[in-house]
Amino acid sequence: MTWTSYRNRGEILRTVIATADARRDGLLPWDLDGVAESFGDELNLLGALQLRWHTRLAGRIERELMARPMAFEAAVVDAWRATAAELPGIRAIVDHHRAEPLDEQMAAAMDKATxxxxxxLAVMAGQASAHDSGAAAVGARIEEKARAGWVLAPVPDEPTGHTGLHASILGRLRAVRAAFAA
Structure with a gap:
């Protein structure tokens, strides 16, 4: 992959994420210009979105644990909720394709990613090691706890007229404001 195609792919991924955040329907925005050419198939696009989710979640968990080093589970739960609020479109896509994969290959990939x-979640909450056979079950319980208190901000009804970075920042501020108002 050349530097230009790498940069284009990154820009297309940002557009995919913005579109997913606006739609929140859980469907891959395959209809956008350049998506098919950059990602090849739905599984590659889903993998890129899953990677974005995972890295953002891991980073958020680290920050939460630095701020509250003795509140392991609470920090992990809050980090999951904050990441889901920040990336609602990706969360919707991941949840949709976890429940309804397009084929067996996607089902296997989603099972592994989940x-x-x-x-x-379990390891960072201090409740399991990565090699514990029950770690995924412990993490599932933590995920359920995070989902139980997760409030998804409503999709804005009217366009802001802003684009790019400003739209992203405004969208995040509106999501935070809506979360605290609920």
Whole structure:
């Protein structure tokens, strides 16, 4: 992959994420210009979105644990909720394709990604090691706890007229404001 195609792919991924955040329907925005050419198939696009989710979640968990080093589970739960609020479109896509994969290959990939995420949650909450056979089940319990208190901000009805970075920042501020108002 050349530097230009790498940069284009990154820009297309940002557009995919913005579109997913606006739609929140759980469907891959395959209809966008350049998506098919950059990602090849739905599984590759889903993998890129899953990777974005996972890295953002891991980073958020680290920050939460630095701020509250003795509140392991609470920090992990809050980090999951904050990441889901920040990336609602990706969360919707991941949840949709976890429940309704397009084929067996996607089902296997989603099962593996789900297990890895749940193991991360359990390990970072201090309740399992990465090699514990029950770590994914512990992580599933933590994920359920995070989902139980997760409030998804409503999709804005009117366009802001802003684009790019400003739209992202405004969208995040509106999501935070809506979360605290609920």
């Amino acid at each position: 297990a890895k995420e749940r193991i991360l």
